[in-house]
Amino acid sequence: MKKMYLSAAALMIGAVTFAQTNVSTVESEGNNHQSTVVQTGSINNSEVKQRGNANTSTVNSTGRNNRSKVGQVDRNNVSTVTQFGGDNNSSRVSQGQISSSGGTSRTGRDNTSTVTQEGNLNRSVVLQWDSNTTIGKLNESDVYQKGDGNLNDVFQEGDRNETLLRQIGDGNDSDLIQQGNDGRAIVRLNGDDNITFVNQVGNRNNNVSEAFGNDNNILVDQQGNDNSALVDVEKGNDNDIDVVQLGNGNNAGDDFLPGDGANIFGDNNKIEILQTGNNNDGFARINGNLNKAFTTQTGNGNTSFTDQMGDSNTSTLTQTGNGNMSNVDQGIMGSLSNMSTSTVLQMGNINTNTVLQTGNGHMSTVSQIGNSNTSTVTQSN
Numbered sequence: 001m002k003k004m005y006l007s008a009a010a011l012m013i014g015a016v017t018f019a020q021t022n023v024s025t026v027e028s029e030g031n032n033h034q035s036t037v038v039q040t041g042s043i044n045n046s047e048v049k050q051r052g053n054a055n056t057s058t059v060n061s062t063g064r065n066n067r068s069k070v071g072q073v074d075r076n077n078v079s080t081v082t083q084f085g086g087d088n089n090s091s092r093v094s095q096g097q098i099s100s101s102g103g104t105s106r107t108g109r110d111n112t113s114t115v116t117q118e119g120n121l122n123r124s125v126v127l128q129w130d131s132n133t134t135i136g137k138l139n140e141s142d143v144y145q146k147g148d149g150n151l152n153d154v155f156q157e158g159d160r161n162e163t164l165l166r167q168i169g170d171g172n173d174s175d176l177i178q179q180g181n182d183g184r185a186i187v188r189l190n191g192d193d194n195i196t197f198v199n200q201v202g203n204r205n206n207n208v209s210e211a212f213g214n215d216n217n218i219l220v221d222q223q224g225n226d227n228s229a230l231v232d233v234e235k236g237n238d239n240d241i242d243v244v245q246l247g248n249g250n251n252a253g254d255d256f257l258p259g260d261g262a263n264i265f266g267d268n269n270k271i272e273i274l275q276t277g278n279n280n281d282g283f284a285r286i287n288g289n290l291n292k293a294f295t296t297q298t299g300n301g302n303t304s305f306t307d308q309m310g311d312s313n314t315s316t317l318t319q320t321g322n323g324n325m326s327n328v329d330q331g332i333m334g335s336l337s338n339m340s341t342s343t344v345l346q347m348g349n350i351n352t353n354t355v356l357q358t359g360n361g362h363m364s365t366v367s368q369i370g371n372s373n374t375s376t377v378t379q380s381n
Contacts, residue, residue, distance in 0.1 A: 022046075030055075033072075041066070041085075048072075052107075055079075055095075063087045072096060074107040077128075079114075086120040086148075094127045109137040111156075119148040119170070127155045141165075145172075147192075152176070158183070169194075169214075180205065180225075191237075194218070202227070202248075213237045213267075224248045224278075230261030240270045249279040266291070277302070288313070288336070299324070310336035317344045319351075321371075326353040330362075335380070337362065348373070356380075 022039040024046045032054040037046045043065045048057045055072035058080045064087040070079050073096025083089045093115065095108035111128040122145045139156040141163040147170040154163050154176045161178040163185050169192040176185055176198045183200045185207045191214040198207050201223045209218050211233040219242045220229045227245045229252040241262045243252045252261055252273050262271045263285045273282040273295045284293040284306040291308045293315045302324045306315050309331030317326055324346045331337030340362040342355050348371045355364050359381035366375050 024048075026050075033057075039066075044068075046070075051096075057081075061089075063089070067091070069093070070095075072108070074109045076110045077108055078112045082116045083122075084116075084118040086118055086122070088121045089117045089119075090123045091115050091117065092125045094125075094129070097127075097129060108139075111137065111139045111141075113141045113143075115143045116145070117150075118146045119150070121149045122147075123151050125153045127153075127157075129155075129157050139178075144168075147172075155179075156183075161185075164188075166190075172196075174198075177201075178205075185209075191216070191235075197221075199223075200227075208232075210234075211236075211239075213239070217241070219243065221245070222250075224250070228252070230263075232261060232263045234263075234265050236264050236269065237267045239264045239266070239268065242272045242274075244274045245280075246276045247278045247280070250275045250277070251281045252283070275302075288331075291330075293317075297324075304328075307331075308337070309333065310338045310340075312339045313337055313341070315342045315344075317342075318346070319344075320347045321349045321351070323350045324348070324353075325351070326355075328353075328355045330355075330357045332356070332358060335359070340364075340379075342366075342377075345369075346373075351375075 022044040024037045026035045026048045028050040030052045033050040034056045035048050037059045040062045041064050044061045046059045046068045048070045050072045053075040055077045057070045059068050060082045062085045066083045067090045068081050069092045071094045077095040079093045081091050093113045095111045107130050108128045113126045115124050126141050128139045138160045141154050143165045146168045149171045150167040152174045157179045159181045161183040166188045168190050171193040172189045174196040179201045180203045182204045188210045190212040194211045194216045196218045198220045202225045204226045205222045206228040209231040213236040215238045216233050217240045221244045224247045227250045229243045231241050265287045266289045269286045269291045271284045271293045275297045277300045279301050280297045281303040282295045287309045288311045290312045293306045296318045298320045299322045302319045304326045306328045313330040315328050328342050330340045335358040337357050338360045340357045342364045345367045347369045351368045351373045353375045355377045357379045362379040364377045
């Protein structure tokens with residue numbers, strides 16, 4: 001009887017040992033660090049490495065087989081990782097870099113990172129580093145993923161960059177890079193299987209990207225200073241938006257002016273805006289299905305507006321030079337346009353073009369080469 005009692009106790013000890021197979025490793029070198037790790041569940045793993053002074057790390061994990069890795073170098077960095085009741089989530093926060101050999105290769109200071117993951121199989125990577133020549137400091141990143149299988153990578157190199165990244169559905173994939181100072185990027189995805197890539201190289205670049213549908217692809221690439229881009233897909237599916245701005249002071253949208261930027265309401269639409277130079281403004285808005293709008297502006301001070309209301313319309317706009325203006329409307333409120341085509345080419349300076357097409361099946365081609373030319377096309381049926 002006594003032997004049976006000991007066997008039962010051994011079984012209980014084994015069960016308790018199995019239920020507590022969580023692993024936590026904390027290494028702190030320096031002064032006034034704070035590290036809090038709470039893991040509830042099984043097979044969770046947390047690793048925290050702190051070097052310098054006054055770094056704070058908080059890790060909360062409830063579930064099974066979740067992984068968290070936090071590295072903090074220099075001082076006053078704050079990292080909060082919360083992985084709720086889901087399984088197989090992975091999070092890495094690097095505020096400064098500690099190499100596999102134990103050396104310090106990058107530093108960070110006064111950076112703040114908050115990562116929250118609720119579902120399963122989510123992966124988050126946040127890197128807040130210096131630029132090899134100056135200390136990276138005062139960067140902020142807030143990442144929230146609710147569904148399953150979402151992926152995100154955030155890289156901030158410089159000072160005072162802000163990022164807010166929300167992914168609520170399943171299978172979304174977002175990459176965000178900020179290299180420079182005072183950058184602002186907000187990405188919100190609400191549906192499933194959306195892909196977003198945002199690259200900001202320079203200072204004071206601004207981006208807002210929102211997609212509420214499924215299977216949308218968004219690319220924003222801004223290289224220069226003081227560029228702004230707004231991309232807004234409202235409950236549409238299979239849309240593709242590319243915004244590339246190379247130069248300074250270019251604008252493909254302003255979040256204080258609803259309707260500007262690259263906006264889509266519908267399915268299977270495509271918008272491409274390429275601006276090379278300085279102080280160019282390019283706006284495109286689509287309300288319908290299977291529409292395409294292509295805008296290319298090379299030079300300085302060019303402005304373009306493209307508005308499509310209807311289905312299967314195509315607009316191609318090319319402006320090369322300075323101070324050119326183009327306005328293309330294919331369909332307006334109360335009078336849609338379907339299967340219409342507009343092609344505009346302006347090469348020179350201070351050219352002006354206006355195209356208005358309402359109804360179905362129109363075709364317009366405008367070519368202006370030289371300076372101070374004016375063109376107006378109106379077609380309806």
